[in-house]
Amino acid sequence: MSPNILEYSYLIPAVPFVSAIFLLLFGKRLKPIVAGVIGTVAMGSTFIMWIISFCALQNIEGEEVRRMTSQGYTWMQIGNFSVDFRFMVDPLSIVMVGFITLVATLIHVYSIGYMKGDPRFSRFFAYLNLFAASMLILVLGENLLVTFLGWEGVGLCSYLLISFWFEKKSAATAGKKAFVANRVGDVGFLLAMFLIIATPSLGSLSYTHIQDRVSAVPTISATAIVLLLFVGAMGKSAQFPLHIWLPDAMEGPTPVSALIHAATMVTAGVFLLVRISPLIGTASPEASSIIAIVGLITALYAAICALAQNDIKRVLAYSTISQLGFTFLAIGVGAYSGAIFHVVTHAFFKALLFLGSGSVIHAMHPVAHEKHFDEQDMRNMGGLKKHLPITHATFLVGWLAIAGIFPFAGFWSKDEILGATFLRGGILGYGLWVLGMFAALLTAFYMTRQVQMVFYSKPRFGETENLPHESPKTMTIPLIILSAFGALIGLINVPLKSREELTKFIDPAIHGSKHAEIATFVKINGLSLAGISLALAIIGILIGIKVYRSRPVDSDDEPLKALGPVVPLSLNAFYVNTGVANLVAGIGTKFANTLAFFVDNKVIDGASSNMAKGIEDSGRILRKIQSGFVRRYVLYMSGGTLLILLLALWGNAQ
Amino acid sequence: MTITTTHYLVLAAIVFCIGLAGVSIRKNALVMFMSIELMLNAANLTFVAYSQALDDIAGQVVVFFILVVAAGEVAVGLALMVAIFRRKNKTSPDEISNMAEIVRIDDSEVTNVS
Numbered sequence: 001m002s003p004n005i006l007e008y009s010y011l012i013p014a015v016p017f018v019s020a021i022f023l024l025l026f027g028k029r030l031k032p033i034v035a036g037v038i039g040t041v042a043m044g045s046t047f048i049m050w051i052i053s054f055c056a057l058q059n060i061e062g063e064e065v066r067r068m069t070s071q072g073y074t075w076m077q078i079g080n081f082s083v084d085f086r087f088m089v090d091p092l093s094i095v096m097v098g099f100i101t102l103v104a105t106l107i108h109v110y111s112i113g114y115m116k117g118d119p120r121f122s123r124f125f126a127y128l129n130l131f132a133a134s135m136l137i138l139v140l141g142e143n144l145l146v147t148f149l150g151w152e153g154v155g156l157c158s159y160l161l162i163s164f165w166f167e168k169k170s171a172a173t174a175g176k177k178a179f180v181a182n183r184v185g186d187v188g189f190l191l192a193m194f195l196i197i198a199t200p201s202l203g204s205l206s207y208t209h210i211q212d213r214v215s216a217v218p219t220i221s222a223t224a225i226v227l228l229l230f231v232g233a234m235g236k237s238a239q240f241p242l243h244i245w246l247p248d249a250m251e252g253p254t255p256v257s258a259l260i261h262a263a264t265m266v267t268a269g270v271f272l273l274v275r276i277s278p279l280i281g282t283a284s285p286e287a288s289s290i291i292a293i294v295g296l297i298t299a300l301y302a303a304i305c306a307l308a309q310n311d312i313k314r315v316l317a318y319s320t321i322s323q324l325g326f327t328f329l330a331i332g333v334g335a336y337s338g339a340i341f342h343v344v345t346h347a348f349f350k351a352l353l354f355l356g357s358g359s360v361i362h363a364m365h366p367v368a369h370e371k372h373f374d375e376q377d378m379r380n381m382g383g384l385k386k387h388l389p390i391t392h393a394t395f396l397v398g399w400l401a402i403a404g405i406f407p408f409a410g411f412w413s414k415d416e417i418l419g420a421t422f423l424r425g426g427i428l429g430y431g432l433w434v435l436g437m438f439a440a441l442l443t444a445f446y447m448t449r450q451v452q453m454v455f456y457s458k459p460r461f462g463e464t465e466n467l468p469h470e471s472p473k474t475m476t477i478p479l480i481i482l483s484a485f486g487a488l489i490g491l492i493n494v495p496l497k498s499r500e501e502l503t504k505f506i507d508p509a510i511h512g513s514k515h516a517e518i519a520t521f522v523k524i525n526g527l528s529l530a531g532i533s534l535a536l537a538i539i540g541i542l543i544g545i546k547v548y549r550s551r552p553v554d555s556d557d558e559p560l561k562a563l564g565p566v567v568p569l570s571l572n573a574f575y576v577n578t579g580v581a582n583l584v585a586g587i588g589t590k591f592a593n594t595l596a597f598f599v600d601n602k603v604i605d606g607a608s609s610n611m612a613k614g615i616e617d618s619g620r621i622l623r624k625i626q627s628g629f630v631r632r633y634v635l636y637m638s639g640g641t642l643l644i645l646l647l648a649l650w651g652n653a654q
Numbered sequence: 655m656t657i658t659t660t661h662y663l664v665l666a667a668i669v670f671c672i673g674l675a676g677v678s679i680r681k682n683a684l685v686m687f688m689s690i691e692l693m694l695n696a697a698n699l700t701f702v703a704y705s706q707a708l709d710d711i712a713g714q715v716v717v718f719f720i721l722v723v724a725a726g727e728v729a730v731g732l733a734l735m736v737a738i739f740r741r742k743n744k745t746s747p748d749e750i751s752n753m754a755e756i757v758r759i760d761d762s763e764v765t766n767v768s
Contacts, residue, residue, distance in 0.1 A: 628751025630686075634677045 003060045005052065006068035006089045012049050012097060013087070013136035013150075016042045020129035027122025033112070039125030040108040043132055047101040050094070057094055066091060066508065067208070069142055081197060083205055088142040092509040095340060095502070096139035096271055099347045102485075103263035104132045106478035110355050111255040113474035114362060124164060128259065131157035135264040139271055143205040144193050147272065151189065151236065154265045155182045161260070162252040174248035181245035185235015185269075192228035195221065207275060214278040222283040229276060230291055233269025239328060240298040243321045244577050247305075250313040250376075254358030257313055261320040262351035267343045270327045277336045277510045289428060292332020292421075296432050296439075299325025301574065303442035307449070307563075308570035311376045312357045315450050318573075319402065320350055322443060326417050329436060333429065335420035336510050337503040341493045342417055344502075345409035348489050349401035352482040356395040359475055360454060363388055363468035367461050378450065383459035387468040390476045392455050394483035399451050401486045403444040404537040406530075411537075412490035414440060415530050422529055440533060441540040448544025457548065662703035670696035681746045683735050687728065694724050 019042030027035045060066040072086030108128060115124050134153025141147035156179075163175025196202050201216040202209070214222075233239070238246040246266070250257055260266065273280065273291070280288060299322045306318035323346050330339035361375050363384065368375035385392045401408035404415070418440070422433045470476065493502035572578070625636070669692055676689025698717045705713025739745060 628748070630747035631678050634674070638674055638678075 003056050003068055005056045007071050009053060009068070009070040009087045009089045009140060010072065012046050012053070012101075013133045013140060015045055015049070015133075016129040016136070017133035018042075020126045020133060023122050023126035023129065027126055030122060032116075032121040035122030035125050036108075036112040036115075039129050040105065040112065042129055043101065043105045043108045046097075046132070046136065047105050050097050050101045053089055054094055054098065057089055057091070070140075072142070075145070081203065083143060083145050085146060086142040087137075087140040087146070088207065089140065090509045091506045092271075092274065092340070093139045095344065095506060096267070097136060099344050100132065100135055100139065100263050100267075103347050103351045103482075104128070104135075104259060106482055107255050107259050107263070107351065107355070110258075110358070110475050110478040111253075113472045114255055114358055115253060116472075120164070124161075124253070127157055127160050127164070128255070131161065131259060131264065135268070138268055143207060143209075144196065145205050147275075148189060148193065151232075151268060151272075152186070154236075154268060155179065155186070158182070158249070158260055158265055161256040162249045164252055164256065168251065170248075171251040174245075174251040178245035178249050181242055182235045185232045185242055188228045188231025188235070189272075192225050192232065195225050195228065199225070210276065211278050214282050217279065217282050219282060219284050222279050223287045226273075226276065226280050226283040226287045227290065229272060230287075230294075233272050233328075234294070235269070236272075237266050237269030237324050237328070238298075238321050239269070239294055239324065240301055240321075241576060241580070243298065243302070244580055246321055247314055247317045247573065250311065250317050254313065254354060254361060257317070258351045258354035258358070261317060262354055263347045266320060266324055267347065270324070270331065270339055270343050273328075273331050274336045274340055274510060277331070280331070280334075288332050288334065290332070292329050292424075292428070292432055295325045295328025295330075295332055296435055297325070298322070299329060299439045300435055300442075301325075303439045303446065304566070305570050305573045306446045307442065308567045310379050310571075311374075312360060312378050312381070312450065312454060313354070313376055315378075315446060316350070316353055316357060319353075319443060319447065320346075322439060323350070323402070325439070326414060326436070329421060329432060330417040333417075333420045333424040333432070335417060337493075337506045338413070338416040338420055340506055341502055342413035344492075345401070345413040345486075345489050348482055349398045349409050349486040352394060352479065352486045353398040353402065355475070355479055355482065356391050356398060359388065359391040359471040359479065360384060360395075362471050362475070363391070364461070366466035367464050367468060370464055370466050371461060373461075378453040380461050381454045381459075382457045382461075383455070384468060385455040388455075388470050390470060391479065394476075394479040395451065395455065397483040397486050399447050401490075403447050403541055404440055404533060405541075406534055407487075407490065409486050409488070409490035411530075411534065412493055415533055416493070418533055419529050437533060437536055441536045444537040444540025445544045448541045449548055452544065452548035659703050659707040662699060666696040666699040666703065669693075669699065681748060683745050683747050686747065687731060687735075691724065691728070694720060 019039060023030075023035055023039060030038070057066055057068065060068065067088060067090040070087040070089070072084050075083045075085040077083075108125070111124065111128065115121055118124060131154060134150045134157055136150070137153060138147050138150025141150060159175045159179040161175075162178050163172045166172045166175070193205060196205060196210070199217060199221045201218070201221075202213055204210070234242045246261070249260060252260070280291075302318045302321035302325060306315050306322065309315045309318060323342070327339040327342045327346070330336070330342060360381070364375040364381065368380070371380075373380045397408065401410040404411045418433060418436050421429055421436055423429070424432070569575075673689045673692030673694075673696060676692065677686050680686055680689065698720055701713040701717050701720075705711065705717075735745070738750060742750065744750060
């Protein structure tokens, strides 16, 4: 495959985009199944294009970084500053595109089954396509502005998809919440772009340009840019304290949860920081430490929150936040390819878990309908292994993968991150490592709790004729494929040789990564560290099994109660949500009221309406002059001329 | 008595004032036109006088421009007058005051629209 074909890489986001427009315009006239197939085929074709692009990228020769820019045009040109609308294929973006297109395609197939009978079926597929297109624009962008375009696109689509069932008030509110929380992060992104433009040694948003010039950037500017972009990444990738939107995003249909939380939107922040990792290298080390600490706080906090959740999807939502915390920890300690590795493995096993939970919800739906309970509440499940054999088997793979059991995907990537943290050394490095290990232990525990509550123990939904049933093929086949990836995807970066395959592939695209050190780590003490983390994961699982096997969970008998005050804290996510709500409702509302009723009404509106009034009044006076007598005009004119003449003479005389 | 530049300038001033008075006082549009021509030519006279006094040909060149513009102005103005006369049968500019703030219903009565 000739590398020149990569000039057409703009087709990768274009195809789902066109499909989305088509479905939005004509979707209602199509049969639902046709609309679903169109959306799925559009998505599948991007995966085929990915295979072609991947092969073509391998064929780029030379010492230079393997990188190919697509055709495009100058988007805007202001003086010396210009931005191109172009896409760029390089090892980093091709890895992102790979798992995005694959997971998104599988989610499309799954949605055909899951969304069956929904009145807005075709629109759902249009949004899914638009979402995928935005995400592909984001990762393929040649400069920060194109990335920002995709960044806003996924923000919009997440709003549309989370509040897809907008008849439910909670869904509409959750969509708004996601949108607003993301907007906070976007401000950081925008400011970072302005700062890059204003920095004389950078002055361009192109990634290639930034990478080339990075050594000339003053540390202070680099630090500011990195921290601002980090704020942006915190919003998109749900880092503490901007994570509040993600648990609520569960209001959307389950495939959306899988798409947003697994494959796409939440990985955007990680991708962005890895993309500008050369700048992180230039920035002061404190910036990296901040990223690592925020990542760890998020990982630990979300893991504790996940402990006591009863909603099957909320457990997964908090585990997503926790896993993203791990990837930010990786970025903070300089393991950029490790972060990408974890994002890739997480995409597969978390999509697997979400789609599995969707299958469970789908199965519980008739029972829940009959008995009037919440179909997502794990307290009403139990013993589903018998009824959902395929879902059960695939869910187990996801469970082992996220818990970090050898040789499933999560083991390799989580281990690489924790190893890199350990290698960072110092009080910070070891401290982060210990806490990270603890978070990993908690992960193993709460996932075991979920599996036990859903698939094992006695059924808690009582006697019913509507027994839960296995989902249709369109839903189980994606699960099976994803479980294969969830089990094996970790092998792409097995540390068998001196460096791992994925790392070797990505590293040239992100100069300034400190990966050389990690390679040595793998040789020296990788094995013992991996042993410790594996042991902790197994301990977590064993505790989980012991606690939840021996004491069958009833609605009001929760073994976690032994932990005391942690349970309400965990269930309410440390009241962060309420805290933010109070802050916004109290000071925020007061501030907004002042703005609206004083500043806006009196100052801004006052200025413009008074100006208008002044002009109106002067017009009322001046129009008397227009009398209709031409001869009077002549008089005015000659009088005026005389006046000017006198003034000129007077001026001369001075 | 020799005729100096001052004489020409005084003459031009007198002619200009006659023209100005004509435009301001007379009601007939044709006469107003003639008065405007007087004012223009007073200006021309000034230009020529200075041109001669300063020994600079530029002044005379400007005069030609003014003549051309004046001719154009007359052509357009007369055409307008003929057109207005055909429509309204009026020749006095005072009677054509549709654009005025005060609309004159006839010569005596004055009504304010607003």
